[in-house]
Amino acid sequence: MDDPYALAITFDDGYLNVYEYAFPILEELNAKATVFIITSAIGKSNDWDANLGWIHFDHLGEEEIAILSNSGWEIGSHGNTHKSLKTLSQDELDWEIGESKNILENRLNINISWFASPFGKVDRKILNTTSKYNYKGCCGFYPFRLLTSRNLAFEIPRLSVYMIDTVKTVENKISGDYKKLRNEVLKQNVISFFANATIAVNAVR
Numbered sequence: 730m731d732d733p734y735a736l737a738i739t740f741d742d743g744y745l746n747v748y749e750y751a752f753p754i755l756e757e758l759n760a761k762a763t764v765f766i767i768t769s770a771i772g773k774s775n776d777w778d779a780n781l782g783w784i785h786f787d788h789l790g791e792e793e794i795a796i797l798s799n800s801g802w803e804i805g806s807h808g809n810t811h812k813s814l815k816t817l818s819q820d821e822l823d824w825e826i827g828e829s830k831n832i833l834e835n836r837l838n839i840n841i842s843w844f845a846s847p848f849g850k851v852d853r854k855i856l857n858t859t860s861k862y863n864y865k866g867c868c869g870f871y872p873f874r875l876l877t878s879r880n881l882a883f884e885i886p887r888l889s890v891y892m893i894d895t896v897k898t899v900e901n902k903i904s905g906d907y908k909k910l911r912n913e914v915l916k917q918n919v920i921s922f923f924a925n926a927t928i929a930v931n932a933v934r
C-alpha cells in the first residue's frame with residue numbers, strides 16, 4: 730500500500746450476515762471490502778466455529794458472493810476447512826492454500842488473489858506456500874515483531890475489531906500512533922491467547 734492513509738476492511742469466514750448488514754452500510758458509504766471464504770462452508774450453516782459455541786450462523790452462498798464481487802468487493806480464500814495451518818504437512822498446506830484457490834476460481838469464475846490464514850496464523854512455510862500459488866499476499870494476525878518492521882509487502886498484518894471495541898479504540902487501531910497501535914496489538918494478542926486455548930480444548934475433546 731503506497732497511500733499511508735489507505736484502509737482495508739476485511740471479513741473472515743464468509744458469514745451471510747456480512748451480506749445482510751455490512752454490505753448495505755458500506756454501499757451507502759461507497760466503500761468496498763474483502764471477504765475471505767472457506768470453500769467447504771459456502772451456502773452452509775456454521776457448524777465448525779468452536780469459539781462461537783451454540784450460536785449458528787449461515788454462510789454466504791455462491792449467489793451472494795457473486796453480488797459482492799460484482800459490486801467491487803474482493804473475494805479471497807480462507808482455506809478449505811478452516812483448520813489452523815501451523816501444524817499441517819506441506820501436502821495439506823498445498824490443499825488448503827492452493828486447492829482452495831482453484832475451487833473458488835472454478836466455482837465463482839473470478840480471480841482469487843489474497844489469502845487469509847485461519848486464526849491469523851502465519852509462518853514462513855505458510856507464506857512460502859501462498860507465494861507458490863501466486864497469491865498477492867497473505868493476511869494474518871498482527872504480531873509484535875511487526876510493530877517495528879516496515880517489511881510488510883507480502884505478509885499483511887491485520888487488527889481485529891471486536892464487539893468490545895468502540896469508535897475510540899477503532900480510531901486507535903488506525904491512528905498510526907505507535908503507542909495506541911501497540912496497545913491494540915497487545916489487546917489482540919491477549920484475546921488470541923484465550924481463543925487458542927479454546928482451540929486446544931476442543932482439539933482434545
Ligand SMILES: [Zn+2]
Nearest residue numbers: 741742847848
Ligand atoms: Zn476464520
